[in-house]
Amino acid sequence: MTYExxxxxxxxxxxxxxxxxKEFVLHLAKTLPAPKMRAPGIQAGR
Structure with missing residues (x-):
């Protein structure tokens, strides 16, 4: 295996x-700006 x-x-x-x-993920979710995933259409697909 190379160094890279x-x-x-x-x-x-x-x-x-x-x-x-999970605590780290929740921390990220709170600190990151709201994602653009909240666009209509994507949630309808879930």
Whole structure:
């Protein structure tokens, strides 16, 4: 594995771990500006 591949692998593992941490996800949801996903149409598809 090259150095770059190792860095990417470590980054992806960190992202995955963060997404599994519900408190972190809730913190992100509160701190990020409201996403544009609230457009009509996308919610209708869910």
């Amino acid at each position: 591949e190792h860095q990417i692998s470590a980054y992806l593992q960190a992202v995955q771990a963060a997404l599994e941490d």
